[in-house]
Amino acid sequence: MKSFLRPIIVSGLLLLVFGFGFPGLLWGVAQLLPQRTAGSPVVVGGRVVGFERIGQKFTQPRYFWGRPSAVDYNAAATGASNAGPNNPDFHAAVRARLDTFLQHNPGIIKAQVPVELVTASASGIDPDLSPAAAYVQAARVARARHLPVAQVQQLVRQHIEQPWLGFMGPAHVSVLRLNLALDAARQ
Amino acid sequence: MNVLNALLLFGAAALLAWPTGRYLARVYAGERTWLHFLTPLERGFYRLAGLDPARAMTLGQYVRALLAVNAVWLLWGLGILLIQHQLPFWNPDHLPAMELTQALHSAVSFLTSTNAQHYSGETGASYFAQMAVFTFLQFVSAGTSLAVGVAVVRALGRAEKTANVGNFYQDLVRSCLLVLLPLGFIFSVGLLLTGVPMTFEGAGAYTSLEGVAGTVARGPVAAMLSIKELGSNGGGFFGPNCAHPFETPNFAAFVLHHLLVMLLPMAFVFMMGFYLKRRRLALLIFGVMTAGLFLLLVPAVLAELHGNPALSALGIDTGAGNLEGKEIRFGVFHTAYYNALNMAIPAGTLVGAQDSFTSLTGVPFMLLMQIDAFFGGLGTGFLNFFIYLIIAAFVASLMVGRSPELLGKKIEAPEMQAATLVAVAQPVVVLACTALAAWVWASTPSAATTLKWLPNPGAHGFSAMLYEFISAAAGNGSGYESLGDNTPFWNLVPCLAMLSGRFVPLLGALFIAARLQAKAYTEPGAGAIRLDSLTFGGLLLVVIGILGALLFFPALTLGPLAEYFEGK
Numbered sequence: 149m150k151s152f153l154r155p156i157i158v159s160g161l162l163l164l165v166f167g168f169g170f171p172g173l174l175w176g177v178a179q180l181l182p183q184r185t186a187g188s189p190v191v192v193g194g195r196v197v198g199f200e201r202i203g204q205k206f207t208q209p210r211y212f213w214g215r216p217s218a219v220d221y222n223a224a225a226t227g228a229s230n231a232g233p234n235n236p237d238f239h240a241a242v243r244a245r246l247d248t249f250l251q252h253n254p255g256i257i258k259a260q261v262p263v264e265l266v267t268a269s270a271s272g273i274d275p276d277l278s279p280a281a282a283y284v285q286a287a288r289v290a291r292a293r294h295l296p297v298a299q300v301q302q303l304v305r306q307h308i309e310q311p312w313l314g315f316m317g318p319a320h321v322s323v324l325r326l327n328l329a330l331d332a333a334r335q
Numbered sequence: 336m337n338v339l340n341a342l343l344l345f346g347a348a349a350l351l352a353w354p355t356g357r358y359l360a361r362v363y364a365g366e367r368t369w370l371h372f373l374t375p376l377e378r379g380f381y382r383l384a385g386l387d388p389a390r391a392m393t394l395g396q397y398v399r400a401l402l403a404v405n406a407v408w409l410l411w412g413l414g415i416l417l418i419q420h421q422l423p424f425w426n427p428d429h430l431p432a433m434e435l436t437q438a439l440h441s442a443v444s445f446l447t448s449t450n451a452q453h454y455s456g457e458t459g460a461s462y463f464a465q466m467a468v469f470t471f472l473q474f475v476s477a478g479t480s481l482a483v484g485v486a487v488v489r490a491l492g493r494a495e496k497t498a499n500v501g502n503f504y505q506d507l508v509r510s511c512l513l514v515l516l517p518l519g520f521i522f523s524v525g526l527l528l529t530g531v532p533m534t535f536e537g538a539g540a541y542t543s544l545e546g547v548a549g550t551v552a553r554g555p556v557a558a559m560l561s562i563k564e565l566g567s568n569g570g571g572f573f574g575p576n577c578a579h580p581f582e583t584p585n586f587a588a589f590v591l592h593h594l595l596v597m598l599l600p601m602a603f604v605f606m607m608g609f610y611l612k613r614r615r616l617a618l619l620i621f622g623v624m625t626a627g628l629f630l631l632l633v634p635a636v637l638a639e640l641h642g643n644p645a646l647s648a649l650g651i652d653t654g655a656g657n658l659e660g661k662e663i664r665f666g667v668f669h670t671a672y673y674n675a676l677n678m679a680i681p682a683g684t685l686v687g688a689q690d691s692f693t694s695l696t697g698v699p700f701m702l703l704m705q706i707d708a709f710f711g712g713l714g715t716g717f718l719n720f721f722i723y724l725i726i727a728a729f730v731a732s733l734m735v736g737r738s739p740e741l742l743g744k745k746i747e748a749p750e751m752q753a754a755t756l757v758a759v760a761q762p763v764v765v766l767a768c769t770a771l772a773a774w775v776w777a778s779t780p781s782a783a784t785t786l787k788w789l790p791n792p793g794a795h796g797f798s799a800m801l802y803e804f805i806s807a808a809a810g811n812g813s814g815y816e817s818l819g820d821n822t823p824f825w826n827l828v829p830c831l832a833m834l835s836g837r838f839v840p841l842l843g844a845l846f847i848a849a850r851l852q853a854k855a856y857t858e859p860g861a862g863a864i865r866l867d868s869l870t871f872g873g874l875l876l877v878v879i880g881i882l883g884a885l886l887f888f889p890a891l892t893l894g895p896l897a898e899y900f901e902g903k
Contacts, residue, residue, distance in 0.1 A: 167471035178533035228688035230817035232795035270578035317586035
């Protein structure tokens with residue numbers, strides 16, 4: 149064989165294995181779990197209302213709100229704010245978010261507001277809140293839904309996902325799951 | 336609890352790396368392994384390609400073969416990215432072609448295992464490009480790093496004088512088919528189980544609980560995730576990389592990512608121990624790497640837990656630390672820990688946005704990235720360490736007044752010249768390129784509105800430019816994403832850093848190893864330097880500190896340190 153062809157043939161074979169064979173094989177395995185490997189869509193009443201791990205935007209007082217997002221929860225073009233720690237625009241945005249939050253949650257004081265509720269996430273579609281950031285919104289949600297605060301707090305408690313294997317990583321609450329449970333509780 | 340978790344994960348990676356290292360040693364020695372059933376695949380590959388894997392190659396032939404396949408891959412990648420919109424399948428979302436300089440940057444970036452991305456996966460690359468260009472290049476560039484790493488180890492172990500450095504194609508094919516393929520498959524299936532998507536259906540649509548329509552980008556994600564970390568590549572399927580919930584849906588996936596990033600760089604050190612039958616030396620190297628890594632990692636994690644003073648001043652609850660640009664399911668501790676690991680290992684698969692880390696974190700992060708030998712990249716980290724090893728052995732020998740040698744082979748002027756060239760080339764290229772960028776920025780009238788490179792004011796902008804070049808030269812590929820990097824300047828100039836950062840250490844280390852194996856072996860005498868002694872380990876750390884770190888301090892004072900004092 150002509151020696152200058154060898155690199156091309158080797159590359160072509162490697163391309164077949166890794167560019168097509170490997171993804172194809174994995175796709176075949178993925179078909180055993182079609183829901184999960186399609187991104188775990190959440191279906192309610194025959195309608196896709198979201199994806200299990202993709203955060204979505206909540207603005208109404210009757211829902212728990214997720215974290216601020218630099219991309220407005222656009223899951224087709226995700227990203228962070230990429231603001232430097234000293235950036236004055238970033239500081240102004242944080243102050244504005246804090247004001248908005250306090251305005252919509254009367255009775256809550258600054259010291260109760262966890263930093264995650266005024267800072268943007270890395271993906272822009274963070275699906276979770278810490279338990280503290282959910283509890284601090286319970287009074288607002290209860291008022292908007294005319295429910296006892298204790299019942300809403302109880303719902304939050306039920307939706308806390310404990311660390312993996314009981315000790316790995318932080319405990320957190322899925323905002324979409326929690327809000328779905330709220331809607332279900334109303335009926 | 337967090338500290339315990341981190342130590343547990345690190346320990347688990349090391350435990351897994353030990354048998355993997357033994358497996359690697361057997362693969363490259365051509366011995367029978369428990370994955371014996373893959374051997375027909377390897378043989379079939381040689382037959383189809385018309386290769387004779389036993390054919391010995393000289394240094395020149397080995398290098399020519401390496402450069403030839405790399406040239407083919409570069410042209411393939413560049414070509415496909417330019418015509419991806421015309422290909423009839425695997426582009427369900429009808430994404431357009433890349434612009435020329437962006438395509439060149441992306442192709443070079445994946446060829447050199449850097450994986451800096453000036454496009455965003457969900458909007459810039461069709462599924463075809465993600466698989467046939469990016470995933471493919473991630474496998475073969477990792478295979479190339481591994482091949483050269485192995486060639487160097489093999490050369491160090493040869494007792495007889497020979498000009499034969501091995502067969503490049505055999506090293507490449509074994510690395511790809513017997514190492515990366517099985518490991519990649521196992522871990523990709525693991526990631527599928529945690530909920531990482533693997534679909535060719537295109538974007539998903541939903542209507543939110545509040546009645547607003549939304550679109551969710553997805554794709555054959557799981558195929559890319561394992562190799563991007565196994566091969567120290569780092570190119571994510573989505574823009575935010577591992578921070579995206581489809582790349583790391585939960586903590587179980589986080590654990591898999593952690594194991595993937597650390598596995599092969601650790602295993603390579605053990606492999607060297609098994610292959611050369613010098614386990615004590617391997618353990619010493621492992622110890623030095625671990626010590627150096629944690630020396631720089633701990634301050635970064637502490638700075639993040641301490642948080643941003645500007646936010647604490649608002650009177651809110653900042654107990655969780657610096658959460659801007661971080662995700663709740665990992666928390667501040669694990670985000671900082673995992674990002675630090677991804678500085679040391681140039682995968683650069685971040686779970687948090689680097690820009691928004693506290694100013695001081697930039698110092699250990701850029702140092703870890705620059706040193707690139709505290710484990711470092713698959714194969715390449717060991718090559719960098721090998722360069723430091725030669726220099727340290729040289730210094731130590733001179734200190735005790737003996738003629739310098741390494742593992743029984745004399746170190747002479749050409750080897751030292753090559754080692755010094757490799758050790759100095761990277762800092763010189765990085766600093767020169769950063770100086771050029773700073774000069775262009777400073778000499779452009781009203782640069783903030785015309786160039787739009789640096790949306791963050793002050794010293795942060797300098798940090799972003801410095802980081803981009805260190806990352807390019809180290810093959811890391813992560814970035815301060817605020818940098819307006821999809822411009823001809825930022826697409827073209829870093830190519831220089833990526834190419835030199837990739838091929839200078841690769842070829843330099845190979846050159847030194849080939850020269851060493853052509854020399855006669857002399858049994859070390861009574862007064863010889865013991866490479867596996869703690870004293871030498873300490874000296875090694877100092878040499879790495881001087882060469883890798885001190886050169887960068889002037890630049891770091893202009894970047895992250897100046898930024899820290901701005902925030903005071």
